[in-house]
Amino acid sequence: MCTKLAWQHTSEKGDAMIGEFKAFLLRGNIVELAVAFVMGLAFAAVVTSLVEDIINPIIAAIVGKPDFSDLTIDVGDAVITYGNFITTLINFVLVAAAIFFLVVKSMNAAGQMTRQCPECLSEIPLAATRCSFCGVQVSPAAPTTGIRA
Numbered sequence: 001m002c003t004k005l006a007w008q009h010t011s012e013k014g015d016a017m018i019g020e021f022k023a024f025l026l027r028g029n030i031v032e033l034a035v036a037f038v039m040g041l042a043f044a045a046v047v048t049s050l051v052e053d054i055i056n057p058i059i060a061a062i063v064g065k066p067d068f069s070d071l072t073i074d075v076g077d078a079v080i081t082y083g084n085f086i087t088t089l090i091n092f093v094l095v096a097a098a099i100f101f102l103v104v105k106s107m108n109a110a111g112q113m114t115r116q117c118p119e120c121l122s123e124i125p126l127a128a129t130r131c132s133f134c135g136v137q138v139s140p141a142a143p144t145t146g147i148r149a
Contacts, residue, residue, distance in 0.1 A: 026096045047102070059090075115141055 024030065056067075068090075071083025114123040120134040126141045 017067055047098050050098050051091060055094050055098075056091075 004125055009039065020089045049074060058125060068083035071081070072084065073080040113126060115126055116122070117124050117131040117136065117138060119136040120131060122131060122133040124133070124138070126129050128138060131135050
């Protein structure tokens with residue numbers, strides 16, 4: 001004979017679901033992802049400021065104007081503002097270049113910290129003597145400062 005009432009059974013399921021949800025939120029990769037997202041937003045603001053406040057005025061001093069938004073083509077009643085596209089494209093290239101030189105090049109200059117296991121091709125630390133994935137014994141490699149693009 002069942003002694004639990006329906007609402008007690010539902011409450012236990014709800015408690016279990018809340019516990020699972022809490023465990024999901026507190027897993028390391030979710031917290032790391034949230035921190036990375038916030039850091040990415042802050043870094044995007046820095047790069048945008050670099051492009052808009054430093055690089056664009058330098059381009060304006062050389063070329064004459066960094067903003068091409070007034071370039072248009074009139075086609076009947078429609079106005080094609082291709083200058084906005086050119087400005088957005090230039091800003092994209094400048095942001096990509098800033099990220100490349102500030103992040104990618106500096107990370108490459110810091111040196112490579114991992115290598116591939118010759119057996120299973122997993123990433124392992126340079127100083128590893130045994131692959132943590134497949135268990136094969138490997139000889140430790142010396143740290144290098146390879147420049148990669």
